[in-house]
Amino acid sequence: MPELKHAVNATGLADILERVLDKGIVIAGDIKIQIADIDLLTIKIRLLIASVDKAMEMGINWWQEDTYLSTKAKDKEQQLLRDDLQQRIEKLEALTKIT
Incomplete structure (x- = not known):
């Protein structure tokens, strides 16, 4: 038993x-x-x-925004970084064309 x-x-x-x-x-x-x-x-x-x-x-739902736990959050963060970098490059290019 x-x-x-x-x-x-x-x-x-x-x-x-x-x-x-x-x-x-x-x-x-x-x-x-x-x-x-x-x-x-x-x-x-x-x-x-x-x-x-x-x-x-x-x-x-913190795990959905944590880049260590969510590939979507990581992809979103990387896209934001790429967008920021692109904006910085465009600003620098605009400054070099003026001078």
């Missing part, structure tokens, strides 16, 4: 994970170091666990 128990536990874990990803869960905490009522260091920790769909529903 241990095999059956293992299957039930796996199903239970999968159900819990599905619920957490569907609803989302926030874990928050602060770490503060003080000496004589003077704050020396404050660290704020926030962790959100949710599915991509739920995160986007909440307006969280």
